[in-house]
Amino acid sequence: MSDLILHHYPSSPFSEKVRLIFGFKGLAWRSVHIPAIMPKPDVLALTGGYRKTPFMQIGADIYCDSALIARVLEARQPSPTLYPASAPLAVPLAQWADSALFWAAVTWTMQPAGVSHLFNNPAPEVMKAFGADRAAFTGSMRRLTLADATAQLGSYLGSLAAQLQQQGGPWLFGGTPTIADFSVAHALWFIRRGGPVAEIIGRHAGLNEWLDRVLAIGHGRSEPMSSAEAIAVAAAGAAGGHAFCEVGAGLGFEPGQAVTVAATDYGSDPVAGTLVGLSADEVVVRRTDERAGTVHVHFPRIGFQIKKEQSA
Ligand SMILES: N[C@@H](CCC(=O)N[C@@H](CS)C(=O)NCC(=O)O)C(=O)O
Numbered sequence: 065m066s067d068l069i070l071h072h073y074p075s076s077p078f079s080e081k082v083r084l085i086f087g088f089k090g091l092a093w094r095s096v097h098i099p100a101i102m103p104k105p106d107v108l109a110l111t112g113g114y115r116k117t118p119f120m121q122i123g124a125d126i127y128c129d130s131a132l133i134a135r136v137l138e139a140r141q142p143s144p145t146l147y148p149a150s151a152p153l154a155v156p157l158a159q160w161a162d163s164a165l166f167w168a169a170v171t172w173t174m175q176p177a178g179v180s181h182l183f184n185n186p187a188p189e190v191m192k193a194f195g196a197d198r199a200a201f202t203g204s205m206r207r208l209t210l211a212d213a214t215a216q217l218g219s220y221l222g223s224l225a226a227q228l229q230q231q232g233g234p235w236l237f238g239g240t241p242t243i244a245d246f247s248v249a250h251a252l253w254f255i256r257r258g259g260p261v262a263e264i265i266g267r268h269a270g271l272n273e274w275l276d277r278v279l280a281i282g283h284g285r286s287e288p289m290s291s292a293e294a295i296a297v298a299a300a301g302a303a304g305g306h307a308f309c310e311v312g313a314g315l316g317f318e319p320g321q322a323v324t325v326a327a328t329d330y331g332s333d334p335v336a337g338t339l340v341g342l343s344a345d346e347v348v349v350r351r352t353d354e355r356a357g358t359v360h361v362h363f364p365r366i367g368f369q370i371k372k373e374q375s376a
Pocket of ligand 1 (some may be wrong): 076077078079099100101102115116117118128129130131162201203329
């Protein structure tokens with residue numbers, strides 16, 4: 065049985081990115097389905113406050129954000145690589161897709177025709193609860209209007225189609241998939257889930273064929289796990305130790321310092337703990353939960369702010 069545990073839900077785009085990466089790398093994984101809206105007590109027991117989807121667990125180590133999860137999976141299974149040396153701009157392109165493209169895609173898809181397809185005639189109270197949850201989740205952002213999203217998405221999809229054509233395909237950077245293919249694909253996968261509104265993809269030659277190609281990679285082999293089992297794995301895992309990490313010198317923080325780490329874009333609930341790992345790419349805090357035990361929660365540096373606190 066695999067020790068890679070993904071906490072996710074089927075309709076989550078960033079989870080689809082990670083599921084496809086499991087498929088690309090031929091990795092087996094355990095699948096824990098988590099709620100799409102708050103409250104998420106079992107999620108917070110493991111993450112200490114981070115509520116975004118997905119996150120990955122290996123024993124008593126918790127990895128937040130799909131960009132970091134992709135790096136961890138690359139370290140676990142280096143071949144085939146997500147980061148070929150021939151495509152140095154794949155990482156910033158992925159970052160753009162995970163932010164600007166993603167929000168244009170979400171706003172476009174959440175127009176009435178997309179919503180009724182996506183939610184399949186939901187009860188009004190379901191939509192109300194979902195809307196209230198997402199309003200709180202994105203309260204720190206200035207959201208696009210449909211007019212903004214329409215203009216931006218048209219421009220973005222045109223650039224992607226031109227890139228594919230210029231490279232001669234089959235992938236965004238030529239002969240092999242990169243992290244950029246997976247980041248762009250999850251945004252377009254979400255648009256496809258909007259049924260009739262997905263016609264926008266077909267306005268750009270080659271994009272639907274490219275998306276079919278990425279999605280055909282599949283999700284690899286997974287087995288279900290309950291969130292209670294995952295919490296028990298964390299509690300037992302601390303005894304076996306955590307993944308190695310250390311606080312690098314000259315980075316502005318000291319090991320053992322009380323800190324909070326929070327996303328800088330949206331869903332910015334801070335996670336408080338003791339600093340145990342810091343590098344140019346990653347920050348790690350140690351925290352203890354009465355059910356999950358002592359866990360190390362890992363975040364990427366890009367997209368997160370670390371703050372010194374009085375006490376952990
Ligand atoms: N930067 C994060 C973004 C994750 C994100 O925005 N996930 C969405 C779902 S795809 C989310 O958390 N929605 C609210 C929720 O699931 O509670 C990542 O790369 O993992």
